[in-house]
Amino acid sequence: DTLINTLLSFKRHYDANADIETLLPELVASAPEVYRGLGLKDLGNKMFEYLVRHNPSQVLNHAYSSLPEMEVKPRTAYQFVVSDEVELVPSDKLVGRVAANSVIPYPPGIPMLMGGENFGDETSPQIQYLKALEAWDSEFPGFEHETEGAEIEDGKYHVLCIKKDAL
Numbered sequence: 001d002t003l004i005n006t007l008l009s010f011k012r013h014y015d016a017n018a019d020i021e022t023l024l025p026e027l028v029a030s031a032p033e034v035y036r037g038l039g040l041k042d043l044g045n046k047m048f049e050y051l052v053r054h055n056p057s058q059v060l061n062h063a064y065s066s067l068p069e070m071e072v073k074p075r076t077a078y079q080f081v082v083s084d085e086v087e088l089v090p091s092d093k094l095v096g097r098v099a100a101n102s103v104i105p106y107p108p109g110i111p112m113l114m115g116g117e118n119f120g121d122e123t124s125p126q127i128q129y130l131k132a133l134e135a136w137d138s139e140f141p142g143f144e145h146e147t148e149g150a151e152i153e154d155g156k157y158h159v160l161c162i163k164k165d166a167l
Contacts, residue, residue: 015041017039018040021036021037046140054132056129060112062129063128064110068118069120071118074114081100085162085166086163088153088158088160089161090157095119095127098119098162099116099149100115102148106147112129134157
């Protein structure tokens with residue numbers, strides 16, 4: 001199939017509000033309580049309404065327009081990784097923590113935080129963005145974002161940070 005044929009097929013399914021279970025059976029099997037009985041257009045509308053209501057792109061823009069404070073140089077942060085003086089820290093515990101490696105959301109694929117930078121206080125735009133991703137992921141399981149430098153465990157984003165007593 002060509003890209004055009006695939007896009008036209010998607011448009012036909014969207015216009016017909018084709019059942020998600022027929023189109024994406026693995027998605028429905030992974031979260032039946034969210035997707036069972038939903039049509040493609042219904043899902044698209046739910047996602048669009050969510051994006052309008054919560055405006056995650058504004059949260060992301062704020063995370064990029066605010067520069068975190070550098071505690072140690074990236075190469076020093078890497079040495080903490082090599083010497084295993086790091087730990088995974090959940091998003092709700094990142095206040096004041098220093099990232100051991102870069103945190104890179106896709107898109108746009110640009111580091112939001114570099115290794116050695118401090119997440120800052122509870123108003124940290126970088127923490128707020130990770131929490132916005134958690135909220136999206138909870139609402140639309142199976143449509144998680146790719147964020148290099150972060151791991152998802154039990155619906156929470158975790159970042160590898162330098163242990164407090166190592167700094």
